[in-house]
Amino acid sequence: MNESADLHLIIANKNYSSWSFRPWLAMAAGGVEFRETVVPFDEPNHNQHFLEFSPSKKVPVLQHGDLTLWESLAIMEYVADLNPQAGLWPEDVVERGKARAVSHEMHGGFSALRAECPMNMRRKIGAIAVSDAVRADVARIETVWAECLEASGGPFLFGQFSNADAMYAPVVNRFEVYALSSAPHVEAYSKATKALPAWQKWEEASRAEPWVVEEEEV
Numbered sequence: 257m258n259e260s261a262d263l264h265l266i267i268a269n270k271n272y273s274s275w276s277f278r279p280w281l282a283m284a285a286g287g288v289e290f291r292e293t294v295v296p297f298d299e300p301n302h303n304q305h306f307l308e309f310s311p312s313k314k315v316p317v318l319q320h321g322d323l324t325l326w327e328s329l330a331i332m333e334y335v336a337d338l339n340p341q342a343g344l345w346p347e348d349v350v351e352r353g354k355a356r357a358v359s360h361e362m363h364g365g366f367s368a369l370r371a372e373c374p375m376n377m378r379r380k381i382g383a384i385a386v387s388d389a390v391r392a393d394v395a396r397i398e399t400v401w402a403e404c405l406e407a408s409g410g411p412f413l414f415g416q417f418s419n420a421d422a423m424y425a426p427v428v429n430r431f432e433v434y435a436l437s438s439a440p441h442v443e444a445y446s447k448a449t450k451a452l453p454a455w456q457k458w459e460e461a462s463r464a465e466p467w468v469v470e471e472e473e474v
């Protein structure tokens with residue numbers, strides 16, 4: 257029954273919501289049809305309104321018929337399973353294993369980078385003082401990207417665009433707007449990611465949003 261229902265992705269502000277960006281980019285760049293609803297953050301009220309549709313009180317949420325899914329990576333797995341033609345994971349089982357490893361590393365890690373340098377699509381480029389923990393996160397991500405790009409030949413981590421690239425897309429924004437890396441492979445990879453029509457569509461929409469979340473403006 258779910259197969260015939262439409263995929264409905266509920267997300268928050270495109271300017272700030274990095275976890276929303278990941279499945280949205282995967283679906284949009286993968287050519288998967290879906291409809292979206294943007295529910296803006298309401299930080300003063302601790303986003304209580306998210307509870308109306310999200311069991312975890314967090315976004316993103318995917319609705320598909322009777323199914324409600326939360327957790328960005330679970331959503332991306334589900335969408336990849338439903339849409340094998342989208343190629344959201346590498347075809348080769350070994351490459352797929354690696355793509356999942358780097359995706360999970362992003363999902364469960366890099367907390368210093370995430371906390372100190374929030375995604376902000378509209379932010380004017382400018383360095384800020386960061387902790388050693390952020391510098392360690394940046395170095396680890398530079399290594400992950402270098403190894404993947406060297407093995408695949410690029411332009412994306414596993415050659416063609418995949419869920420792994422969607423997982424790191426908010427990092428592409430952070431590296432740029434906080435001037436966190438000057439490695440040539442980071443520049444080339446960021447350029448390829450930002451050239452995706454889906455990225456540009458998201459960025460344009462983020463610029464048109466009227467909302468400012470002070471806590472996220474670093």
Ligand SMILES: N[C@@H](CCC(=O)N[C@@H](CS)C(=O)NCC(=O)O)C(=O)O
Nearest residue numbers: 273274275302303314315316327328
């Ligand atoms: N592990 C979750 C994280 C989701 C998450 O933290 N989303 C943020 C927005 S980017 C949120 O909903 N924050 C609202 C809140 O915690 O009240 C995922 O991967 O989806």
